[in-house]
Each structure stands twice: as C-alpha cells, then as structure tokens.
Amino acid sequence: MDKNTERDIARGLQQGDRQAWLQLYEAYAEPVLRNISRLVGGDAATVGDIVQETFLAAARSARNFRPDRGTLWVWLWTIARRQVALYYRKQKPNIVLSRAQQWWTSLDGEKFDWIDTKADMPPDILESQELAALVRCTLSELPGDYQALLLAKYVDNQPAGQIAGQMDCSEMAVRSKLARARKAFRKAFEKINRTPSGLRKVKL
Amino acid sequence: MNFEDDKQKNKRLSQLLSVTEKNVAGPDKKFLDKLQEKSTAEFMASCANKNSKTTLPIWRIIMKSNITKFAAAAIIIVVVILSISLWDKSNSTAYAFEQTLEAFRDVQTIHLFGRDLRDSNFEMWVQLNSDTGMPDYCRLYTPSDNYLAVSRPDKSYQYNEKTNRVQITSGMLLGHMEFAPAYMFEELIKYSKMENTDIKVDINYEHDPESDKTLILAIYETPIEKWKIFIDPDTKLPVRLNLLSETHRMGLVFKDVDKIEYNLDFPEGIFDFEIPEGAQVIEQ
Structure with a gap:
C-alpha cells in the first residue's frame, strides 16, 4: 500500500x-x-x-x-x-505439539545440523505434519513483527523493498531486523523442542 | 545456527518456513464477504455516539470450532443477558447488560482486592490491551504466602519472599492472571444466545451501606461454580464478587473480590520486576 x-x-x-x-x-x-x-x-x-x-x-x-x-x-x-x-x-494441554516434540526427539541424525544448514533436511521430514506443527508453534512464540517479516520474506518471497514499504522503514532496517528474526526463530525452535508443550500454569 | 543472508541458507530457511503452508486451504470467499459485512457494521457501531440508545451489536459468525468454549480458569465473570431490562427500585432507571459491556470498552486498568480459596488476601493490578481487552500486564501479591507474580508479554516472574526464589517464564503467565472481564463478558453473551445451556442467572438489588447505593446484584450459576456479582448502577461496572460454590478447583483462585477500581493511574514500574540480591533463579 x-x-x-x-x-x-x-x-x-x-x-x-x-x-x-x-x-x-x-x-x-x-x-x-x-x-x-x-x-x-x-x-x-x-x-x-x-x-x-x-x-x-x-x-x-x-x-x-x-x-x-x-x-x-x-x-x-x-x-x-x-x-x-x-x-x-x-490449547491446554497442546496434544499436537506434544506429539510433534516426541517425534522430533525420536528422529535419528543431527537435527540441529539441518537448521544450521550443514546438511539437507530429508524430504520426508520436510513433508511431515509434525515438523509443520513445530514450526507453527515456534513462529507463534515470536513477536508480531518478526512473524510478519519471516513469513513475508521466506514464504511469500517478497523482496526487502516491498517489505520495507509495508513496515514503513528502510531496506537496511528490514535486513537488520530479518537477521534478528532468524536468530529469534532458531532460539525459539530449540526451546520448543527442549521443553514440555504449552503448559505454564500459575499455582498458588 | 548461522542464518547469514546468503542464497543457500535463505533457501533452507525458506524450505523450513514453507512447511507452514502444509494443508492450508485457500481463502473462503463466502466467509470473507460475510466477515466484511459484520466487521463493517462493528466499525460503524463503534464510531456511533456513545450516548446513543442503539443496542451495541455483538455478532459472531457461528463456526464449528471449539475455540469459544467457556474457560474454567479463575477469571472474574460478568453475567450478560441481552435484551433484559431491569428497573432500579429507587429511581426506575432501566439497566441492560449491554451497558456493562460498553463500559468495559473504556477500561484500561483494573485494581482489585480480595481473598482466594484459602482465605489468603490478595491484591492485583491489571493493564488491559486497548485492542483486545486482554491483559498485557498483571501483578498479583499475596502477603500471607509471601508470593508475588508479575506477568508480562515478554517474561514473567514468580517470587517467593520467604525462600528468596524467583521463577522466570517466557511470555505471560496463564490461568488466573488472564483477568479479562470484557473478553469473558463477550464469551458469556455467546453462551446466553445458545439454547439448552446450563447457565442460570437471577437478578436482584441490594443496598450497599458503604456506598449508600442500591447495587445491581446478579447471581450467576454454571455446573461448576456459582457467583454473586455486584454492579454499580452509575458506572455499570462490577464492584464486588463472591464465589458461593465451586466444584472444579483447577486454576480457580478468587473467592471474594471486595473492591474493584478502574482506570487508576498505576505507580511507575508497577509491572517491572528486579531480581532481589542473592535470589535463587529458575528459568523455565
């Protein structure tokens, strides 16, 4: 716009x-x-x-x-x-996420190498519903601007210039923020796969 | 992980994030058209004069999902029955629950005092998000338990003064910290429109010697709990609540809320938390 x-x-x-x-x-x-x-x-x-x-x-x-x-x-x-x-x-408890976490744990191979881009992620892993659940849950944990940026850049394949227009900032700012968004995504993804799903109940 | 901006790494990240497109259907035009109509009406209604007697429209396109199930968590509930007009005995002024929903639209902060199920006193401060009506920030203090909780969108803290132990959680705390009367109010409007529910409401009046007002009293009952809710006839907002019975203890905290104050200016830093010196810190 x-x-x-x-x-x-x-x-x-x-x-x-x-x-x-x-x-x-x-x-x-x-x-x-x-x-x-x-x-x-x-x-x-x-x-x-x-x-x-x-x-x-x-x-x-x-x-x-x-x-x-x-x-x-x-x-x-x-x-x-x-x-x-x-x-x-x-979603308390989040059964879909819980199953996806168990699936991830059961996978053979150096999983975080896939994310670190040292190795290709096997196609059957990429196609799995469980991975989709993990990625969705990870994205939902991020701040709104990171979500919007990552989806615009890596799923909609929008150029940085177009994203800059949507967010009313410079292309440089978009690239810089994308770098932080990628880092935040990785951190959140690792955390999702280390902690039990969804439950952060307060108890008195 | 090294997601530096080079072609190969971007391609891999693109592959990973593209899994979110899995099993996602395209936009439903019929749904979008209907939502356009409803949201436009909502926009126009929200722009209308506040003094207007037009009934506030609360519309929902009925979907098949389970998302609107009534929550059993400890959230103060304001009873809503549309189209019921009540006459105050002292001055014959008509009251309808839509007015309470409308009044909540102007509420930014809530401060309350009460007791929990173990009869421990608590004090709570809540700051609501102006777009969603849900709490963005919440602070709860229970002196007899030496317990302080600060719930924030980024990180939340639970502190035990006696043991000097802090538990840090990412994001907001769940359960009774999600104190959002307007949100629950809308949920109850939905329930009140459904047939064959187990929700009962009785309306009466009770004189309050402290304020010297005749308060609107709603007794609200579901299969799991029963509440008395006192509503100020001038502000149309709840001022006191009492839990009469409950059968589902999970997450339920409030038993009596003796005082509720709205839109106070909170002290600076009320939702900040500084880890005390020497505290044991546990990060979740």
Whole structure:
C-alpha cells in the first residue's frame, strides 16, 4: 500500500469513514487470513474464528489508530498475533505439539545440523505434519513483527523493498531486523523442542 | 545456527518456513464477504455516539470450532443477558447488560482486592490491551504466602519472599492472571444466545451501606461454580464478587473480590520486576 493511500485510510478510520474501513479490509483480509492459517494450521473453522476475532477487535479500535505508532499492516497484524497467542494458550494441554516434540526427539541424525544448514533436511521430514506443527508453534512464540517479516520474506518471497514499504522503514532496517528474526526463530525452535508443550500454569 | 543472508541458507530457511503452508486451504470467499459485512457494521457501531440508545451489536459468525468454549480458569465473570431490562427500585432507571459491556470498552486498568480459596488476601493490578481487552500486564501479591507474580508479554516472574526464589517464564503467565472481564463478558453473551445451556442467572438489588447505593446484584450459576456479582448502577461496572460454590478447583483462585477500581493511574514500574540480591533463579 502506498503512503498516500495509507494516510487517507488512517484519516478515514479516525473520522469513522465506512469507506476507509472497507479499503482496509479489502487490502488486508486475505493476507491476515493467509498468515493466520500458516500459524495455526489448516482447520478452516479455527482459522475463521481467529480471523473473525481479529477483524472485529480491529473494527472496535480502528478509530484510535495512530499512524505515528506504525503502519496499518503492523497494527492489524499485532491484533492478529494476539488472537493467535490466545488460541495457543487455550490449547491446554497442546496434544499436537506434544506429539510433534516426541517425534522430533525420536528422529535419528543431527537435527540441529539441518537448521544450521550443514546438511539437507530429508524430504520426508520436510513433508511431515509434525515438523509443520513445530514450526507453527515456534513462529507463534515470536513477536508480531518478526512473524510478519519471516513469513513475508521466506514464504511469500517478497523482496526487502516491498517489505520495507509495508513496515514503513528502510531496506537496511528490514535486513537488520530479518537477521534478528532468524536468530529469534532458531532460539525459539530449540526451546520448543527442549521443553514440555504449552503448559505454564500459575499455582498458588 | 548461522542464518547469514546468503542464497543457500535463505533457501533452507525458506524450505523450513514453507512447511507452514502444509494443508492450508485457500481463502473462503463466502466467509470473507460475510466477515466484511459484520466487521463493517462493528466499525460503524463503534464510531456511533456513545450516548446513543442503539443496542451495541455483538455478532459472531457461528463456526464449528471449539475455540469459544467457556474457560474454567479463575477469571472474574460478568453475567450478560441481552435484551433484559431491569428497573432500579429507587429511581426506575432501566439497566441492560449491554451497558456493562460498553463500559468495559473504556477500561484500561483494573485494581482489585480480595481473598482466594484459602482465605489468603490478595491484591492485583491489571493493564488491559486497548485492542483486545486482554491483559498485557498483571501483578498479583499475596502477603500471607509471601508470593508475588508479575506477568508480562515478554517474561514473567514468580517470587517467593520467604525462600528468596524467583521463577522466570517466557511470555505471560496463564490461568488466573488472564483477568479479562470484557473478553469473558463477550464469551458469556455467546453462551446466553445458545439454547439448552446450563447457565442460570437471577437478578436482584441490594443496598450497599458503604456506598449508600442500591447495587445491581446478579447471581450467576454454571455446573461448576456459582457467583454473586455486584454492579454499580452509575458506572455499570462490577464492584464486588463472591464465589458461593465451586466444584472444579483447577486454576480457580478468587473467592471474594471486595473492591474493584478502574482506570487508576498505576505507580511507575508497577509491572517491572528486579531480581532481589542473592535470589535463587529458575528459568523455565
């Protein structure tokens, strides 16, 4: 979205302009849905619930959107990220993750070499549902801007320039942030595969 | 791991992250069109004058998923029944639960005092996320247990003063720290619209000598718990809660909440935590 359109929509939202909301929705409904699907998997009803909660929450707070705090995409994805985190928090216990962790543990071979790019990941591993569950869960642990960056760069194959436009920053800043996002992903992936799934209950 | 920005490594990371595309269906146009309609209406409703008597629309496209199951965690619950109008005995002012939901939209912080199931006093501070209504930050102190918990989006801390032991967890703490009355309020609206539920509500009034007000009193019962909820007739927000019975102890903490204050200015650093000197630190 170019800066002028972004600015017009932002102003329209603050003024309660219906057309502004429609423009925002048309621009971002599909990308939000796509990214949420990537983070929680293919169950259409679950994805639909989260997408719905995201846009209803956004609709309620759209009048208070402040352009100085970030772009519309960043704002919207922050809300979506929150809804995804809520979804994962409700998976108590997270059986899918637990099984995926057990599967990972049972694998032969130098697993972290695959991540360190010293060796190719076997195709059957790449195709497995368990790996998808681990990667999704890892991504959901990251801050929203890291999630959005990694998905935009490595799944949507967007060039750094396009990502910079979405986030209203320089290409240099995007590359720098991507480096930090990759590091955060690796750390989170290792942690996911070392700790029991999902449960961080508070006990008094 | 060495994810430096070179072609081969980017390709591998791309392969790894692309597994998230597995079994993901394309966008459902019918669903998106319907959501466009609903979200637009929600946007327009939120922009409408707050003094308007228009009923606040709470819509949901009914999905088949289980995501909206009522949580058994210890979260204070505000009872909602749409389209019930109640008359205050003293001044015949109509009250409807939509007003409480609307009032929660302006709540940024909550401060409460109460007792837990073991009759230990606690004090809690909560800062809500303005977009989602869920807690972003929470602080809970139980002096008789020498227990302090600080829940934050990045890291959370649980500290025992007596043993000088700190437990650090990544992300927010779960369970009773997820104090989000507006969120639960919306969930209950959903339940109130469903038929054949086990949720019962009785509404009455009770004079409160301390405030010299006639408070709206809701007695709310599910198969696992029963609550008394006192609502201020002026602010439309709950001011006191009492748990009358419960059968499901997992995660349930609050028994009585004697005082609830909204939108106070919290002291600077209330959600920060500094590890005390000499403390044993456990990272999870």
